Amino acid sequence: MSTTLNSCAGKAIGRFISKPKSFPSDGFPLRPGFHRSGFSVKLQPHRTFSSSRICQTRTSEMSKKDVASLKVSQERLVGDIHHTAQWGTGKSWGDGPTEKGLSRLSLTPSDASVRKWFISTTEALGCTTTVDEMGNIFTVRPGLNNDLPPVYAGSHLDSQPTGGRYDGILGVLAGVEMLRCLNEGWVETEGPVGVVNWTNEEGARFPISMLSSAVWSGTIPLSTAHSLRSVIPASDTATVKSSLESINFLGSTPCSYTATPMAAHFELHIEQGPHLVSSKRKIGIVKGVQSYKWFTITVTGRDCHTGTTSFEHRADALVAASRMIVQSHRSAAGKGALASTGIVKVEPGSTNTVPGTVRFSLDVRAAHDTVVDAVEQELKEDFAAIAAGEDVDGLAAGGVKGIPCEVEWQTDSISPAVDFHEDCIRCVEEASEGLFGTQNLEKLTMKMVSGAGHDSVETSKRVPTSMIFVPCRGGVSHHPAEYCAPEDCAVGAQVLLGSVVGYDRLRAEKVKEGSV
Incomplete structure (x- = not known):
């Protein structure tokens, strides 16, 4: 015969509910801290459950209303x-x-602490834990x-x-x-x-986002991920692997969708x-x-003294880079895409020196790969023209044309659109x-x-x-x-x-x- 449990939604928390009659005579007690949420489900006649003796119904027996x-x-x-x-x-x-x-950067002591909480909490719920070579934590509740x-x-x-x-x-x-x-x-x-808790999804401390899930999927080699260096703080020399070791989360299980x-x-x-x-x-x-693509753009001009070098004799990398960043927004907007620059590094970084080298990040996104590719192609042409001193964007009007700069593109990450x-x-x-x-x-x-x-x-x-x-x-x-x-x-x-x-x-x- 079946038994029906009924409780009011939201009111059962913290209330003791008696063991159902279909439990075996040596009934399995509730773990400390377990409460019953509000639900009403038909319990099947007693039979053996493989995951736990306290189980009373299987998902295949539940109606959508029960779920x-x-x-x-x-x-x-x-x-x-x-x-x-x-x-x-x-x-x-x-x-x-x-x-x-x-602020909880990946593979720091604070990250280690919340990981330990995650493991202890889920293991107390009867789960088993696996930690792989990227520190990904997989906690599993058994089934039939x-x-x-x-x-x-x-x-x-x-x-x-x-x-x-x-x-x-x-x-x-x-x-x-x-x-x-x-x-x-x-x-x-x-x-x-x-x-599953994935390591370094943000790409903040180690500058590849979705890093460990990309190793799991086979997109990024483990050796590449392990050798990636921390960028926060800038003086940090730690790698992903050394950081995993330092917080004791370098697992032995291969980081792979097959493992x-x-x-x-x-x-x-x-x-x-x-x-x-x-x-x-x-x-x-x-x-x-x-879809998105990440690039690092390097603009190379010439360092020179601000007070002794006239505009026509300057190869100002920062002025050129600034125009490129503005143009990236215009190009993306014109094609229904998005673009941003979040990192700019200027060298040599002196108040009275015209910058000779600028590196900046470029993130281009759109719903379709073809749109991202079109923005990339247009910007490569525009950036080359801007570096040569051409007024492709209208921002050079009224200025003095200087010495041409050089521009180089580096593709850092490609993520095609996903269905x-x-x-x-x-x-x-x-x-x-x-x-x-x-x-x-x-x-x-x-x-x-x-x-x-x-x-x-x-x-x-x-x-x-x-x-x-x-x-x-x-x-x-x-x-x-x-x-x-x-x-x-x-x-x-x-x-x-x-x-x-x-x-x-x-x-x-x-x-x-x-x-x-």
Whole structure:
């Protein structure tokens, strides 16, 4: 016979619920700190569960309504966000104790501390942990068939130097909350599920973003990643490998999609843009990620004395570089693309010396690879003309033409546009529909393309992948004032939970059909 559990949503937290009658006579006790979230699910007659004796239902037995009734704890999730912010520093943006940003660079002591918390917290939930050669942490909750690869929720715990508390961090901690909810719901998944923390996603301390997920996908060789040097602070000589060793997170497992396989990867993230906020939508159903290229541009002129060298005898690298940066904005805007320069290095750096060398970064992005390529080609022609002293941009009007400079391009990173997997996108849609209802789905969700790169770009090269966006105040990110409202954090975590469980159910159907 079956048993039905009923509790009021949001009121069951912290309340003891008696052991169901279908438990064996030597019933397995709850772990300390476990609570029951509000849900109502039909429990099947007692039989053996492979992952834990406290499990009472399998995802394949749950209806969509049952899945939607598994509830995350907003209070607990937001508490984790602020609790883990103690490992790092941050600039205040308000008067409250949690109104601060976060600076937690990859592979620093503060990063090591939050990693240890992540491992101890998930292992207390019954998960097993694997750390690979890039310090990626894979924590896995067993399922019915553990020969299948896990379905992962993933993101990152590192931040920008003056970042906020939500970028990446929300995705990892929502994954932890997902594991808690599955335990509290006595749910056994058909295959294992897990959470992954990717190393150096931000590319702030070690200047390649999505670094470790790119090694995992095979995009970047391990040797290249291990030898990458820290750029913060500028005097730091540490490499990725030496930093992994110094914080004891250089794992022995190969960093590879074959060594730690995945069935799918779902990533919850703040949007980092204004579209959800301005449209009053709660969930962004991410279809893919736009293309981008990073370049280092070197402009070489000639150092000379400011007071003794007239304009016509100068090869001023900084004036030329400044015109190039302005022109990059014009070219990108004219083609529906985006461009920015975030790093400028001027040599020799003396007040009374005309700069002879300037290096600046250039980031070009667009929804399609062809648009990025078109901007690149146009700018190569424009930059060469500007270096030669031609007035291609109208900014030289009224000035004095000097000696020509030289310009060189170095391509640092190429990330083609990505289309996410239809199965994963559908799981996000169905989880959103289960939360909002069919009648509100279009009003409260938005299908969109991510403007920023994420670890999901790399995982999508090897496994089915999708992302879930939630609004952040003002669209602000990479800034101390980055903020996601508690209710939006919880809504995103709820959709993440539903998406992972939904994919596990879909996988079970495919296994039964023999297509997996």
